[in-house]
Structure formats: C-alpha cells, structure tokens
Amino acid sequence: MKEATPNTDRFRVFILALTLLNTIFAALLSGLQVDANIRSDQANRDSQYYALLAADEVIRFGHQTAYDLELVTTTVKEAQQALVLQLTALELEDAGEKESAAALAGQSEVAQARADQGFSLSRLYSDPRYAPEEPGGLPNQQAYLEDMGKAANEFVAKQNAASDAYHKWDTKADSYIAVLSILAIAFFLLGLAQSAARLRLFFGASALVVMLLAAAWTGFILIS
Amino acid sequence: MRDRKPLDPARMDLVIAVLIALVSLTTALAAWRTNMVGSSAADANRRGLIDALRKGAAQNEIWYKLYEEAGYTSTFAMERAAVDAMEASKDESIKAAAKNVRQYLLPSLQLLSEPLGTQEKYLKSDGTYDLEKRSADLEAEWPDLMALNPEASFALADRYASEQRWLTIGTVVLAISLFWLGLAEILSGRARSVNLTLGIGIFLIGLLFFLIVEIAAIWGRGGVL
Numbered sequence: 001m002k003e004a005t006p007n008t009d010r011f012r013v014f015i016l017a018l019t020l021l022n023t024i025f026a027a028l029l030s031g032l033q034v035d036a037n038i039r040s041d042q043a044n045r046d047s048q049y050y051a052l053l054a055a056d057e058v059i060r061f062g063h064q065t066a067y068d069l070e071l072v073t074t075t076v077k078e079a080q081q082a083l084v085l086q087l088t089a090l091e092l093e094d095a096g097e098k099e100s101a102a103a104l105a106g107q108s109e110v111a112q113a114r115a116d117q118g119f120s121l122s123r124l125y126s127d128p129r130y131a132p133e134e135p136g137g138l139p140n141q142q143a144y145l146e147d148m149g150k151a152a153n154e155f156v157a158k159q160n161a162a163s164d165a166y167h168k169w170d171t172k173a174d175s176y177i178a179v180l181s182i183l184a185i186a187f188f189l190l191g192l193a194q195s196a197a198r199l200r201l202f203f204g205a206s207a208l209v210v211m212l213l214a215a216a217w218t219g220f221i222l223i224s
Numbered sequence: 225m226r227d228r229k230p231l232d233p234a235r236m237d238l239v240i241a242v243l244i245a246l247v248s249l250t251t252a253l254a255a256w257r258t259n260m261v262g263s264s265a266a267d268a269n270r271r272g273l274i275d276a277l278r279k280g281a282a283q284n285e286i287w288y289k290l291y292e293e294a295g296y297t298s299t300f301a302m303e304r305a306a307v308d309a310m311e312a313s314k315d316e317s318i319k320a321a322a323k324n325v326r327q328y329l330l331p332s333l334q335l336l337s338e339p340l341g342t343q344e345k346y347l348k349s350d351g352t353y354d355l356e357k358r359s360a361d362l363e364a365e366w367p368d369l370m371a372l373n374p375e376a377s378f379a380l381a382d383r384y385a386s387e388q389r390w391l392t393i394g395t396v397v398l399a400i401s402l403f404w405l406g407l408a409e410i411l412s413g414r415a416r417s418v419n420l421t422l423g424i425g426i427f428l429i430g431l432l433f434f435l436i437v438e439i440a441a442i443w444g445r446g447g448v449l
Contacts, residue, residue: 012415016418016419016422019403019404020422023400023403023404023426026396026400027393027396027397027400030392030393030396031389031392031393031396034388034389034392034393035389038265038385038388038389041265041266041269041385042381042382042385045269045272045273045378045381048273049272049273049276049374049378052273052276052277052280053276053280055280056280056283056284059284059287060283060284060287063287063288063290063291064287064291066291067291067294067295070295071295071298074298074302075302078302102314102315103315103317103318106310106313106314106315106318107318109309109312109313110306110309110310110313110318111306112309113305113306113308113309114302114303114305114306116305117301117302117304117305117306118298118302120350120351120352121298121301121302121351121352121353126352187403191403191407194407194411194415195410195411
C-alpha cells in the first residue's frame, strides 16, 4: 500500500508536466496560426493591389499605344499619299499634262510635309529602339508592344505570386486551427487525468499520443 | 517558531473563484484589445486599397487627357507643317487654300491642342512635345489624389499585424492560466497549491508580456493606439 502513493504522485507530476508542455505547445501554435492568418491577409491584400496596378498599367498602355499607333498610321498614310501623288504627277508630266502634274506635285509636297512632321513626332520613328533600320522601312512594332506591356506583365507576375502565397498561408492557417482543436482534446484528457486517480496513466498516455500526433501534423504544416 | 496552518478550503475556494473572475476579465480585455489591433490592421489595408483605387482612377484620367491632347497636338503640328508647305507651293490655288486653312482651320486645331500644343514650355528643342512635363503638370492639378500613398497605409497595417501576432500569444497565455486556476478550484491539498501557483505565475507572465508588447507597439507608432 505504501508503494502506491509515490507512483500516483509520480504520475501526477508527469501529468502536470504534460499539461505544461501542452500549454506551451498551444501558445506557440496559436502564435503560428495568427502569423499564418496575418500573412495570408497581407498576401491577399498584395494580390488585390497588384491586380489594381496591372489594370491601371493596361489602361495607360492602351492610351499610349492608341496614340502612338494612330500617329504612325496617319503618318504612313500621308507618306504613301505623297508618293502616289508624286508618281501620278510624273505620269501626267510624261503625258504632257503639265498643269495637272504641277498641281499634283504641289499636293504631294503638302502630304509629304505632313508625313515628315508625323515622323518627327512619332516615338516609333524617332526612338532608336523601334525606328526603321532603313529609309522607307516600317518601325519595329513587335519590340514596341513588348516594351509597352512589360510593366503590366511584371505586375501580373507579382499578383500571381501574391495570390499563390495567399492560398499557401490560408491553407496553413486552416490546418493550424485543426491542430489547435486536437490540442483542446489533449487538454481535456489531461484534465481527466488530473482528477481521475485510477485511470490517470491511461488518460495521460492518451493525451501524450494526441499531442504527438498534433506535433507531427504541425511539423508537416511547417515544412509544407 | 509558529506552525504554518493550511488555509481553510472553503476560503481558498472563494479566493480562487475571485482570481478566476479577475483573470477572466483580464483575458476578455486582452482579447478585445487584440481584436481591436486586428481591426486597425484591416482598416489600414482597406484604406490603402481604396486609396490605390482613387489614385489609379485619377492617374487614368490624367493619361486619358494627356494622350487626347497629344493626339490633337500632333494633328495641329502636321497641319501647320502642311500649311507651311502649301504657302511655299508654286501652285496659286494651293497658296490660296493655304491662306484660308491658316485663317480658319489652324486656330481651331490649335485651340483643341491647348495647352500642350501652344505653350512654349512643352516644346522640346528637337520640335517634339514634352509629354512627361505635361503629365507632371496634370498631376499637380490634383495634389490631393496624387498625394495618396497606399503603401504607407499598408506599412501601417503591417505594424498593427505584427503587434496583433504578439498580443495573441499574450492573450492565449492569459487564457491558459484560467485552465490552471480551474484545476486549482476543483482539486485539493498539494495539487491545488501547485495548480494555483502555476495559474497565478502564468497569468502574471502573460500580463507582463501583454503590457510590454502594447507599450512597445504604441511607442513604435508614436503614441497612436
């Protein structure tokens, strides 16, 4: 009979130690859960912010390309018109219709003046990155469009990364809640172990198994 | 030397019950404060996103105006060059037309291109127009919207979130002390004393931790709650 008392006391200390361990584990886990939740909120916010920035950039890019390409179209049209008028004037001159030829040559000069002004204003003709490599050639519209879309694409890439981070942290936060629920079960078992002397070891061992399961799951969440 | 008498169990029940009430109230207050800090973080994030929307809308309006003016300006510049060529033409009919175009058409086009096409400050030495300068001037017309800084709101939200992380740990520690005090209430003898001591110890550690986090965070925000 005398040997039973120390055993009971030893288990009581064991249960108290387990409860203290579970307490620390729960506190740490709740910290991890809140941290995951906050990170998921921040990633969600960043994802929305980058989506806005990408949308704004697409609008800016739209205005700019509409202006630049409209100017190129008008300018090329004027240049081609000047060329056609000049060719027609030469044909008329060959046919002996000098008066009509002179009138068309004058109109050609006017169209060419418009075109020259357009070329000097156009980014696609004045910027060396896009300007035609030979006289009469067309600007490098592919390079221009790629450069114009670069900023928007970068925002979209950041938005996608933030969105992925949001899903990752949101899943972790949910999983931590599940582990905290399991720890609540461990607390319940440890409470029973403290008050039920006969089944103290059984409840204590059950709580330990539950705590080990929770620890394993937490480890898995942390590395995932 | 006097013998230490154990406290009356009935009296201890009352003392522990009062302690549980006190710790419950403190835990409730800590949870309220933690949630308030979380709400402040959410508010700052919401404000940042609204600011980003408002600033983006203003910026889009500026781009729209800028390229609309640029379109009118390029049309005006091309027509002005055309009129110069018409006036230099040998064809009298073209010269006559140039006079009318300069008198009637150019002023209308010039009016549309204002101020980019008319103000000297936007004209560059190579004959092109300074769209960056015009954009900066348009932005200066909307100082309130352009001064909006969503990233500052996000940084504030992050500071609140950081505080919330630590306060939550403090609140959990306070809540856990209730568990120990609860055990002390239902147990007796030495187990009661051990649980009571642990409960009070954890409560005091949690409270101290909570206060330190609060003071550090408020000090970090320059006194703002």
